[in-house]
Amino acid sequence: MKIKFIFLLFIAFYLAIIIRLFFLQVIYSPANKSEYLKTNKLYPVRGKIYDQKNQSLVLNQNSYQMYIEPKKVEDKDKLLQLLSKSLEVEEASISAKLDMSKYWVAISGGLTQEQKDKIDKLNLKGVGFDYLTKRFYPEASLSAHILGFLGKDNQGEDVGYLGLEGFYNRDLRGLPGFVETERDILGRPILIGVQQRVEAEDGRDLILTIDKNVQEISKKRLLEGLDKYQAKKGCVIIADPKTMAILSLVCLPDYDLEKYYLFDENFYKNLAISDLYEPGSVFKPLIVAAALEEKKIKPNDVYNETGQVAVGEYNIKTWNDKYEGKISMTRILEKSSNVGMVYIGEKLGNKKIYDYLEKFGFGQNTGIDLEGEASGYLKPKADWYPIDYATVTFGQGIAVTPIQMIRAFASIINGGYLMKPYIVQKIVSENKITEIKPKVEKRVVSQMTSNIIRKMLVSTVENAEAKWDRPKGFSIGGKTGTAQVPIKGIYDASKTIASFIGFAPADNPKFLTFVVLYEPKTSQWGSETAAPLFFEIAKDLIVYYGISPTR
Amino acid sequence: MKNIFLRTTGLIMTGLIIANLFVVISGIVISDEIDNFEKKTNSLHRFNLTLEKEVANLGSLKFAQEQAKEFGFTNSTAPQYIDQLKYAQR
Numbered sequence: 001m002k003i004k005f006i007f008l009l010f011i012a013f014y015l016a017i018i019i020r021l022f023f024l025q026v027i028y029s030p031a032n033k034s035e036y037l038k039t040n041k042l043y044p045v046r047g048k049i050y051d052q053k054n055q056s057l058v059l060n061q062n063s064y065q066m067y068i069e070p071k072k073v074e075d076k077d078k079l080l081q082l083l084s085k086s087l088e089v090e091e092a093s094i095s096a097k098l099d100m101s102k103y104w105v106a107i108s109g110g111l112t113q114e115q116k117d118k119i120d121k122l123n124l125k126g127v128g129f130d131y132l133t134k135r136f137y138p139e140a141s142l143s144a145h146i147l148g149f150l151g152k153d154n155q156g157e158d159v160g161y162l163g164l165e166g167f168y169n170r171d172l173r174g175l176p177g178f179v180e181t182e183r184d185i186l187g188r189p190i191l192i193g194v195q196q197r198v199e200a201e202d203g204r205d206l207i208l209t210i211d212k213n214v215q216e217i218s219k220k221r222l223l224e225g226l227d228k229y230q231a232k233k234g235c236v237i238i239a240d241p242k243t244m245a246i247l248s249l250v251c252l253p254d255y256d257l258e259k260y261y262l263f264d265e266n267f268y269k270n271l272a273i274s275d276l277y278e279p280g281s282v283f284k285p286l287i288v289a290a291a292l293e294e295k296k297i298k299p300n301d302v303y304n305e306t307g308q309v310a311v312g313e314y315n316i317k318t319w320n321d322k323y324e325g326k327i328s329m330t331r332i333l334e335k336s337s338n339v340g341m342v343y344i345g346e347k348l349g350n351k352k353i354y355d356y357l358e359k360f361g362f363g364q365n366t367g368i369d370l371e372g373e374a375s376g377y378l379k380p381k382a383d384w385y386p387i388d389y390a391t392v393t394f395g396q397g398i399a400v401t402p403i404q405m406i407r408a409f410a411s412i413i414n415g416g417y418l419m420k421p422y423i424v425q426k427i428v429s430e431n432k433i434t435e436i437k438p439k440v441e442k443r444v445v446s447q448m449t450s451n452i453i454r455k456m457l458v459s460t461v462e463n464a465e466a467k468w469d470r471p472k473g474f475s476i477g478g479k480t481g482t483a484q485v486p487i488k489g490i491y492d493a494s495k496t497i498a499s500f501i502g503f504a505p506a507d508n509p510k511f512l513t514f515v516v517l518y519e520p521k522t523s524q525w526g527s528e529t530a531a532p533l534f535f536e537i538a539k540d541l542i543v544y545y546g547i548s549p550t551r
Numbered sequence: 552m553k554n555i556f557l558r559t560t561g562l563i564m565t566g567l568i569i570a571n572l573f574v575v576i577s578g579i580v581i582s583d584e585i586d587n588f589e590k591k592t593n594s595l596h597r598f599n600l601t602l603e604k605e606v607a608n609l610g611s612l613k614f615a616q617e618q619a620k621e622f623g624f625t626n627s628t629a630p631q632y633i634d635q636l637k638y639a640q641r
Contacts, residue, residue: 055610056603056607056610059600059603059604059607060600061600061601061604062597062600062601113597113601131593131597133600136604136607138604138607138608138610138611139611139612139613140613142612190578190582212612213612216612
């Protein structure tokens, strides 16, 4: 009897277990699965960014979001007091977020490891942290416009905006993976259960053509220049003219990458690639090169500069309304003669002028690997009036971006090759390194023309009307530019964009530097503002690259 | 005969229970180890990021400038020879 009773008891016990398991595994299966089957997204590590010498410009760093579970808090006042001290924020701002009726409240994001450790030591009940990563910039905002920043999209996912973060977002972000494991009540994996893991593929690292030391030189000098010449804003672009690898690109004012959200959107704009302006006299060498290439002029041809030139109802004059009589083509560049340029333009012909503007890539994107590039504007041929062909010879009446300007200029001094500017030279993934090679877009002028124009530009620097504090013993070529700014269709004489584009050493250029200053107040002329700034930068670069004097 | 059957069954059951206990305990121990390794991996990953930050800071221009200032390099190393070649050629 006793045995039967025990047997029945066992049967009832096992039956109860079987019924319970049936309920858990079959009837309530989907709902209960989540309690022991955990699927976690594995976030890839976002790719890092290094300069050409593998010095880090963007890394990832530990970051924590602090939360409070109000139901677990024992002493609210003490908690507020201690957190306020640790986070260095007002008690009221924490208190405002702390809704005691909720189960979970986010308090503060972007905390560093040190801040977290400090709060951990306080041993506060109800306080916890979620682990995140954030971007870290060892050189702060040295390359703000190049790098861009990491923000969120409308799904709350990380997404790169502007610059490299925007352009290479797909490469940098990587691919997420997931892990699905059955866990016991303590969160430990159950070995005989489901174990599935698909690893995340980390983002690719970028190795740039940028040299952070050159970047530092340009930024420091540009900052000094803006201050000295009281300019509103400015840019410096330094490139290797043979490849159009960008060595430095700085525009000021810029913004703090870590706190980008505190800045107005206008600060995000990279003037070097997205701002259209009339280039002024720095444009002249391009037209001269085109005329040389077409054999319409020779450097020593003579032009009789007698006075103003009438084009339709407009009169074109030199910047100081002074005329030297018989001058060579080289002298036209040296004294930046607008009337001389109109003469060269006439020799070249309207059709050829337009053709060369297209050949130099104006009106098209350069294809630089930065997000936010503007294509410039080259109005259709049919809309061109005779005055347009005349003014474009000295860089007025055409809208270009600084990057288009430096690219076109590089083509006339590098042997005639219009190159695609680029900033990333290598994309490094876990098992592959993709090298990005310099790309020739087209041949614009011949080697012979390039050699001649380089000599003319050296002469332009040496015999210019302004005398600069140039590094002695070095041959440097270049051209100044002063463009008036059109405001509501009328040029305001007091507001100019002053620029200088130059290269050194002239025989075999190591660097090509373009300096643009917007609305300088100490002087409106490029020769008195952008040019001296260029020579300061050139001196630093000559020392940095160890270029020997040639004279 | 019956006794032999009962004893054998008992032994087998005891063996199975011991084996089961061993498997369960081993499973728990290994699970614990996996859990610990996961925690250690995460912790190492975070520590790596911290070290990477420190290395980057030590290689930064800001640090170099601070050091140069501290050791008084900033004035004495100004390159004079660019404008005054005679010094460089001596």
